[in-house]
Amino acid sequence: MDSSTNTKTNTELAHFLSEQKSSIVEKWLERVLLPQNDPFYEEVKKNGHQTIVELINFLETGSLERLHALTSKIAKERIEAKANVGDFVHNINVGRSIVYELLMCSLLNDQAKGDGVLKMQRYFDQLVFLSVKEYTALKDSIIDRKNQFIQEMHHDRLTMLGQIAASFAHEFRNPLTSVKGFIYLLQKELEKTDQSQYYFDIIQNEMKSLEEKITQFLYLSKMRGLEDKLEKIPLTSLLKEMMEFMYPRFTEANIVTSAEFGDKALIEGDSAQIKQVLLNILVNAVEELSGWNGERKIKVSLKRSENQTVELAICNNGNPIPEYLLDNVFEPFVTTKSLGTGLGLSVCKQIVEKHNGSIDVSSGEDFTCFTIHFPLI
Numbered sequence: 001m002d003s004s005t006n007t008k009t010n011t012e013l014a015h016f017l018s019e020q021k022s023s024i025v026e027k028w029l030e031r032v033l034l035p036q037n038d039p040f041y042e043e044v045k046k047n048g049h050q051t052i053v054e055l056i057n058f059l060e061t062g063s064l065e066r067l068h069a070l071t072s073k074i075a076k077e078r079i080e081a082k083a084n085v086g087d088f089v090h091n092i093n094v095g096r097s098i099v100y101e102l103l104m105c106s107l108l109n110d111q112a113k114g115d116g117v118l119k120m121q122r123y124f125d126q127l128v129f130l131s132v133k134e135y136t137a138l139k140d141s142i143i144d145r146k147n148q149f150i151q152e153m154h155h156d157r158l159t160m161l162g163q164i165a166a167s168f169a170h171e172f173r174n175p176l177t178s179v180k181g182f183i184y185l186l187q188k189e190l191e192k193t194d195q196s197q198y199y200f201d202i203i204q205n206e207m208k209s210l211e212e213k214i215t216q217f218l219y220l221s222k223m224r225g226l227e228d229k230l231e232k233i234p235l236t237s238l239l240k241e242m243m244e245f246m247y248p249r250f251t252e253a254n255i256v257t258s259a260e261f262g263d264k265a266l267i268e269g270d271s272a273q274i275k276q277v278l279l280n281i282l283v284n285a286v287e288e289l290s291g292w293n294g295e296r297k298i299k300v301s302l303k304r305s306e307n308q309t310v311e312l313a314i315c316n317n318g319n320p321i322p323e324y325l326l327d328n329v330f331e332p333f334v335t336t337k338s339l340g341t342g343l344g345l346s347v348c349k350q351i352v353e354k355h356n357g358s359i360d361v362s363s364g365e366d367f368t369c370f371t372i373h374f375p376l377i
Contacts, residue, residue, distance in 0.1 A: 006115075009111065009112045009115050009116075010059045010060060010119075011060075012108060012112050013059050013103075013108075013112065013115075013116045013119070014056045014059045014060055016103070016106055016108060017052055017055060017056050017059070017099075018056060020102055021049060021052045021053075023102070024048075024052055024095070024098055024099060024102065025045065025048040025049055025052070027098050028048050028091075028094055028095050028098055029044075029045065029048065031094045031098075032044070032090075032091040032094055033084075033087040033090055033091060034081075034083075034087075034091075035081055035082065035083060038081050038083075039080070039081055040077040040078075040080070040081050043073075043077055044077075047070065047073070047074050047077075048095070050070055051070065051095060051127070052099075054066055054067055054070055054123075055099075055120065055123050058119070058123050059119060064123070064126050067126060067127060067130055068130060071127065071130035071131040071133075071134050072134050074131055074134075075131055075134035075135040075137075075138055076134075076138060078135060079135065079138045079139065079142070085132065085135055085136075085139075088131065088132070088135060089128060089131075089132065092124065092127055092128050092131060093124075093128070095124070096120070096124040099120055099124075100117065100120065103116050103117065103120070176207065176210065176211065176214070179207070180207055183200070183203060183204070183207075187200055230268050230269060230270070231268070231269070231270070231271060232266050232267075232268060232377060233266065233267050233268065233269055233271045233274055234264060234265070234266060235265040235266070235267050235274070235302065235310060235312070235374065236261050236262070236263075236264045236265050236302060237264075238271060238274060238275065238278070239259075239261065239278060239300065239302055239312065240259075240261065241275075242275060242278040242279060242282060243257070243259060243282075243300065245279075246279075246282050246283075246286070249283075249286050250286065250298070253286055253289060253290050253296065254296055255286065255289055255296040255297070255298055256295065256296065256297050256298075257297075257298045257299075257300070258297070258298075258299050258300070259299075259300040259301070260300070260301040260302065260303070261301075261302050262301070262302050262303040262304065263303075263304060265302060265304065265310040265374075265376060266376060266377040267310065267355065267374040267375065267376060267377060268355075268375075268377055269354075269355040269374075270355075273351045273354070273355075274351070274355070276347070276348075276351060277347075277348045277351050277352060277372070278314075280344040280345070280347065280348050281314045281345075281348060281370050282298070282314065283344075284344060284345070285298050285314065285316035285318070286298075288316055288318035288319065288368075289316055289317075289318045291318075292317070292318045292319070294317075295317070296316075296317070296318075297315075297316065297317045297367075298314070298315065298316050299313075299314075299315040299316075299367070300312075300313070300314050300315075301313045304376070305373065308375060308376045309373045309374060309375055309376060310373070310374050310376050311371060311372070311373055312371070312372045312373075312374070313369050313370070313371045313372075314369070314370050315367040315368065315369040315370075316367065316368055317366060317367050317368075318368065320363040320364055320365060320368055321361065321363040321368055326361065326363060329345055329361055330345050330346055330348070330349040330359070330361075331346060348370075352372055352374075355374060356374075356375050357372060357373050357374040357375065358372070358373045359371070359372045359373075
């Protein structure tokens with residue numbers, strides 16, 4: 001088709017659409033999907049008319065540049081109207097179908113009809129693409145702002161909880177110290193019997209457990225950074241020591257352990273805090289496996305990795321951590337235990353990060369693994 005014929009066809013199509021514009025919009029409004037009491041109903045009518053105007057402009061100029069302004073306006077209004085993106089695309093395609101139907105029923109010749117279908121196909125494809133692109137970008141922006149707000153609120157609440165926790169912990173620790181002192185005096189003064197010694201042992205164990213909980217709360221309120229005296233820690237020896245310390249618990253719970261210690265690894269930090277991390281994770285593994293019906297396994301491995309770091313992995317084959325908890329398992333007060341405080345793993349994360357390390361968790365049907373990386377000396 002030469003340029004003069006093409007221009008003539010475009011002029012005929014543009015003239016046809018100009019005459020049918022009101023009819024097209026009326027038919028379109030009867031079939032579109034709009035939310036009840038749509039706040040932009042009048043604007044929707046205007047957008048319908050403007051869509052035909054831009055189609056005519058495309059036929060006359062061959063340019064789709066002006067389409068951006070329309071699709072930006074439509075996307076913003078549909079976002080504010082809380083319209084579904086599926087309904088949004090459906091409405092554009094309804095307009096496409098109506099234009100096609102009228103075109104095919106017109107008195108234009110077959111050549112003009114065929115050319116019109118191709119041109120309108122290109123126009124409506126671009127209209128859908130730009131509209132969905134604008135709509136999605138606006139939606140993403142709203143979601144990002146909401147997520148940022150939620151994170152800021154979550155951080156503020158955790159900060160407040162940490163301050164409250166520290167306050168309560170200090171308030172409990174003072175009378176706890178007095179109680180321990182008086183229990184010690186009673187033990188010295190009272191005549192000892194097997195029964196009284198049994199009661200005192202229970203009291204001391206419960207006091208120790210309470211002290212550990214208070215210590216966990218206090219860890220949450222500390223600023224990051226090591227205020228404690230730094231020392232060289234033989235991580236391999238420390239891990240062996242904690243495995244030996246936990247051996248009675250492993251035996252009692254019928255847990256089979258396997259360990260690969262690899263080469264000796266030295267890190268820098270506070271050994272008491274690193275022990276706390278190892279103990280928390282090992283105790284969690286034992287508690288998880290205590291309710292496991294099958295063979296109970298704990299695997300521990302220590303090996304050097306790239307970038308002068310050491311990788312420590314502690315795995316158990318108990319129930320996997322639910323997927324909805326996996327991303328938040330190190331957050332304070334998140335726990336899978338019915339009576340847990342949800343502080344143990346949060347404390348572990350804080351300690352590891354204070355030692356310039358990182359801690360991650362992976363959980364599947366076979367094993368749940370906590371993997372820690374520390375920088376080597």
